[in-house]
Amino acid sequence: MKARIGIIGTGWVGTSVAFSTLLAGHARELWLHDQRGAVAEGEAMDLSDGAAFYPRCNVRAVPLAQMREADIVVLAAGRNGRPDESRLDLLRDNARIAAGFGQALAGFGGVILVVTNPVDVLTRVVRAASGLPPERVIGTGTLLDTARLRERLAVRLGVATDSVHAQVVGEHGDSSVPLWSGARVGGVALRDWPGWRVDEEAALALTVRRAAYEVIQRKGATNHAIGLVTAELIGAIVNDEHRLLPVSRVQDDGVALSLPALVGAGGALPVTAPAMDRAEREALVASSDLLDRAFTSLAG
Numbered sequence: 001m002k003a004r005i006g007i008i009g010t011g012w013v014g015t016s017v018a019f020s021t022l023l024a025g026h027a028r029e030l031w032l033h034d035q036r037g038a039v040a041e042g043e044a045m046d047l048s049d050g051a052a053f054y055p056r057c058n059v060r061a062v063p064l065a066q067m068r069e070a071d072i073v074v075l076a077a078g079r080n081g082r083p084d085e086s087r088l089d090l091l092r093d094n095a096r097i098a099a100g101f102g103q104a105l106a107g108f109g110g111v112i113l114v115v116t117n118p119v120d121v122l123t124r125v126v127r128a129a130s131g132l133p134p135e136r137v138i139g140t141g142t143l144l145d146t147a148r149l150r151e152r153l154a155v156r157l158g159v160a161t162d163s164v165h166a167q168v169v170g171e172h173g174d175s176s177v178p179l180w181s182g183a184r185v186g187g188v189a190l191r192d193w194p195g196w197r198v199d200e201e202a203a204l205a206l207t208v209r210r211a212a213y214e215v216i217q218r219k220g221a222t223n224h225a226i227g228l229v230t231a232e233l234i235g236a237i238v239n240d241e242h243r244l245l246p247v248s249r250v251q252d253d254g255v256a257l258s259l260p261a262l263v264g265a266g267g268a269l270p271v272t273a274p275a276m277d278r279a280e281r282e283a284l285v286a287s288s289d290l291l292d293r294a295f296t297s298l299a300g
Contacts, residue, residue: 016227102129141248
């Protein structure tokens with residue numbers, strides 16, 4: 001099955017999302033929109049020139065109003081983070097942009113995917129501005145953090161990445177919470193894996209949290225990995241895969257953060273929270289409180 005996919009924002013991230021989505025074959029129509037209309041047109045033309053190398057798809061730039069006809073709209077508009085600031089430092093600038101697009105998509109019949117940082121707070125902003133049900137406004141959340149954690153664990157242990165089963169929950173940011181207590185390598189608990197030491201966990205968690213800063217310091221933005229992550233999320237929705245993925249959505253307490261959700265055609269449906277030890281539960285509460293304060297600060 002293929003869908004009409006719209007991408008708002010054709011900067012570094014939006015174009016990487018477009019490229020990854022085309023290669024994955026999820027779209028029959030790929031619509032691009034940017035306040036810089038000529039840039040969106042140029043990106044559509046450039047991508048169309050490569051049509052011989054990806055599954056059939058019509059790529060074009062469209063006005064914002066046409067996004068309401070899409071099945072999935074990806075919000076990738078906003079400025080990038082600077083090397084010396086956290087994702088939450090981006091908040092006020094990008095919240096204004098996100099709220100405007102959320103209002104433009106009020107009553108939209110599809111699913112909105114929020115990629116712009118700080119993704120958790122902006123997911124809450126877009127849900128409030130659009131009035132859509134929480135399951136249909138999804139942030140990429142800790143999908144990327146989880147991918148980073150799995151990759152680093154795989155390298156450390158000398159196994160394939162798909163043999164590592166570990167999750168990060170909470171904020172996509174500095175208060176993210178790796179769930180070490182539930183991590184598995186194949187069917188073996190990570191903490192029982194030969195040679196693994198619990199005292200390695202804090203340092204490895206820091207490398208996951210610092211990953212984006214390290215990339216931004218060197219090239220100015222992160223874009224390729226989040227493009228791949230977003231295409232994977234799009235596939236789970238388009239194909240109604242019912243996959244359990246750690247994505248951000250407004251939870252029952254009103255705060256948007258990442259917990260495992262059942263992702264399919266209807267969006268991201270909440271499931272039972274994963275098992276956590278006491279330290280992980282406390283860290284998740286602290287992450288939630290941080291995100292709630294960040295959202296509340298927008299009213300000031």
